[in-house]
Amino acid sequence: MRWLVRKAWTLVAVYFAYMLEYRGEIFFWMLSGITPFFFMSAWTAAANQGLTGYDANDYARYFFAVFVARQLGIVWAHWNMSEDVRSGRFSFRLLQPLDPVWHYLADHVGERGVRLPMLAVVGLVFAWLYPEALVWPGAERAALGLVAVGLAFGVNFFASYVVGLLALWLEDATSIYNLWYVAMLFFSGMLAPLALYPDPVRQVLAWTPFPHLVYLPAAIWSGLEADATRGLLTLLAWNLFFFTLGRLLWHLGRRHYSAMGA
Amino acid sequence: MAEALGPAVRAHNLRKVYRVAEKEPGFADTLRHFVRRRYREVEAVRGVSFVIEPGEIVGFLGANGAGKTTTLKMLTGLIYPSGGELEVLGHVPYRREAAFLRQITLVMGNKQQLIWDLPVLDSLRINAAVYEIDPAEARRRTRAFAELLEIEDILTQPVRKLSLGQRMKAELMASLFHLPRLLFLDEPTLGLDVNAQAAVRRFLRDYRERYGATILLTSHYMADIEALAERVLVIHRGALLYDGGLGGLVERFAPFKEVRLELAAPAEPAELAGFGEVAEASGRRVRLLVTKEGLTRTVAELLSRFEVRDLSVTEPPLEDVIARVFSEGRV
Ligand SMILES: Nc1ncnc2c1ncn2[C@@H]1O[C@H](COP(=O)(O)OP(=O)(O)OP(=O)(O)O)[C@@H](O)[C@H]1O
Numbered sequence: 001m002r003w004l005v006r007k008a009w010t011l012v013a014v015y016f017a018y019m020l021e022y023r024g025e026i027f028f029w030m031l032s033g034i035t036p037f038f039f040m041s042a043w044t045a046a047a048n049q050g051l052t053g054y055d056a057n058d059y060a061r062y063f064f065a066v067f068v069a070r071q072l073g074i075v076w077a078h079w080n081m082s083e084d085v086r087s088g089r090f091s092f093r094l095l096q097p098l099d100p101v102w103h104y105l106a107d108h109v110g111e112r113g114v115r116l117p118m119l120a121v122v123g124l125v126f127a128w129l130y131p132e133a134l135v136w137p138g139a140e141r142a143a144l145g146l147v148a149v150g151l152a153f154g155v156n157f158f159a160s161y162v163v164g165l166l167a168l169w170l171e172d173a174t175s176i177y178n179l180w181y182v183a184m185l186f187f188s189g190m191l192a193p194l195a196l197y198p199d200p201v202r203q204v205l206a207w208t209p210f211p212h213l214v215y216l217p218a219a220i221w222s223g224l225e226a227d228a229t230r231g232l233l234t235l236l237a238w239n240l241f242f243f244t245l246g247r248l249l250w251h252l253g254r255r256h257y258s259a260m261g262a
Numbered sequence: 263m264a265e266a267l268g269p270a271v272r273a274h275n276l277r278k279v280y281r282v283a284e285k286e287p288g289f290a291d292t293l294r295h296f297v298r299r300r301y302r303e304v305e306a307v308r309g310v311s312f313v314i315e316p317g318e319i320v321g322f323l324g325a326n327g328a329g330k331t332t333t334l335k336m337l338t339g340l341i342y343p344s345g346g347e348l349e350v351l352g353h354v355p356y357r358r359e360a361a362f363l364r365q366i367t368l369v370m371g372n373k374q375q376l377i378w379d380l381p382v383l384d385s386l387r388i389n390a391a392v393y394e395i396d397p398a399e400a401r402r403r404t405r406a407f408a409e410l411l412e413i414e415d416i417l418t419q420p421v422r423k424l425s426l427g428q429r430m431k432a433e434l435m436a437s438l439f440h441l442p443r444l445l446f447l448d449e450p451t452l453g454l455d456v457n458a459q460a461a462v463r464r465f466l467r468d469y470r471e472r473y474g475a476t477i478l479l480t481s482h483y484m485a486d487i488e489a490l491a492e493r494v495l496v497i498h499r500g501a502l503l504y505d506g507g508l509g510g511l512v513e514r515f516a517p518f519k520e521v522r523l524e525l526a527a528p529a530e531p532a533e534l535a536g537f538g539e540v541a542e543a544s545g546r547r548v549r550l551l552v553t554k555e556g557l558t559r560t561v562a563e564l565l566s567r568f569e570v571r572d573l574s575v576t577e578p579p580l581e582d583v584i585a586r587v588f589s590e591g592r593v
Pocket residue numbers: 258259260261262280281282304305306324325326327328329330331332333
């Protein structure tokens with residue numbers, strides 16, 4: 001137990017130091033994630049003309065919550081893994097008595113340590129621009145939203161890791177992850193609140209992970225309609241699914257791995 | 263370090279076949295490749311058997327592509343053997359059991375494990391935690407290794423700023439930080455200058471003396487093999503050609519001596535050809551390879567035929583012997 005804590009702490013601390021070296025890149029990466037704010041202005045304009053059911057502040061609040069949820073859910077384990085396999089570093093990971101996935105997880109957690117302060121600054125700027133839009137949702141909703149974000153991160157991470165594991169068969173698997181990203185874009189509520197989608201579409205989407213990855217936490221935080229229990233259970237199920245798929249691919253892929261180019 | 267009973271490595275009929283997707287250059291072939299892949303099988307290791315006892319230092323020799331790295335990858339559990347039996351320290355390497363991984367290491371001269379953008383110390387911190395080494399003990403080890411390798415002053419610099427030699431020493435330090443008792447070294451001196459090569463060899467010898475480690479080492483520099491190995495395995499196109507002492511290899515494969523002559527007057531290579539294989543003939547300086555049985559007779563004949571200023575008889579350089587093994591593929 002003592003060693004477990006020490007391992008986790010050391011990995012996160014070292015990857016945090018590593019990510020600090022890349023703070024500039026992380027900052028610009030975060031800026032490239034401000035797309036929700038463009039949709040925000042489009043929807044607020046529509047709201048100001050009385051075209052939709054929500055008012056301008058609702059939209060501002062929702063899209064800010066979308067931005068935060070998305071920032072906390074960003075993953076790149078597929079890239080970690082492909083890069084490790086391509087560069088041969090993966091062989092060194094296999095030599096150590098530790099599953100390589102812990103390195104990738106620590107890499108993500110360490111990065112959050114660099115991204116969070118930046119996120120706080122963006123939040124301050126937003127609060128200054130839209131003072132009425134930001135309303136504290138209450139401790140309970142805030143915490144529930146965080147649980148949703150945590151589970152959403154898990155789904156994103158394991159799905160990305162599953163794609164990364166394909167690198168044990170294919171030379172480069174990273175482009176496959178773009179499919180996931182496109183589905184995220186359209187079905188997660190990043191473009192528009194899902195409450196505005198037609199009912200049959202929403203019913204089908206509810207079974208997929210996508211609406212719960214962004215819409216669920218954003219809706220919980222911003223006070224929009226959301227079936228939290230069902231959403232969280234769905235996320236939990238998808239976590240289990242991708243985790244199990246990951247373990248399976250790990251065992252199959254290890255047999256296939258040929259440690260290229262040494 | 264508890265001594266396991268039995269050999270350190272036991273490989274029997276070990277095989278590895280890689281399946282490689284074939285692809286011709288050109289657009290049409292790229293499309294065809296996309297639709298239907300053709301595979302070719304590469305038999306990298308074909309039925310290799312050997313045993314390494316605890317405490318041995320074994321050199322692993324073979325030309326490029328002979329199958330050395332592939333064998334090491336199987337011994338360390340990185341890849342799955344296509345056939346045969348393999349036991350390393352009583353474990354099946356591929357299972358990656360923690361008790362096994364803690365006792366071994368693999369150093370790859372052309373690969374790096376250190377984190378590029380951080381100081382060496384940060385990578386060592388991770389290794390210390392992963393291998394459950396106490397912080398105080400880790401500090402002690404860091405000091406001791408850094409002193410032996412003479413890299414005390416670079417440990418706080420980002421790895422990307424180190425020279426190749428410094429980086430290789432730091433890699434070695436990271437690879438041995440958990441004090442493994444079975445070392446697999448794949449060209450650990452690759453690309454290093456003569457001094458750095460010597461330093462690495464010294465360090466390895468020292469490590470082995472201190473911890474009684476077993477070592478399997480590949481290198482294309484015969485100086486490494488001569489300095490470290492007592493026994494060599496020679497692999498050729500995936501099959502084992504020779505297993506035994508280094509001297510025995512020279513004996514069996516090079517049943518000749520090198521005769522160096524300095525002549526009073528230049529001789530034509532044609533004139534010399536009858537005496538043995540002419541390795542070098544540049545004017546008055548001559549190097550001949552002469553079979554051991556005919557040595558005395560040949561030397562006598564040379565002395566009577568030419569006016570000789572100087573003559574010496576030596577073992578041929580190991581490099582030449584190995585080159586012959588590789589080119590002829592037999593011992
Ligand atoms: N990952 C791989 N996939 C397919 N073929 C491979 C792979 N690795 C090696 N090979 C092939 O297997 C054979 C043995 O390669 P290996 O790397 O074991 O040789 P080696 O003895 O280490 O050579 P070198 O001295 O050049 O390092 C070669 O023909 C090589 O092309």
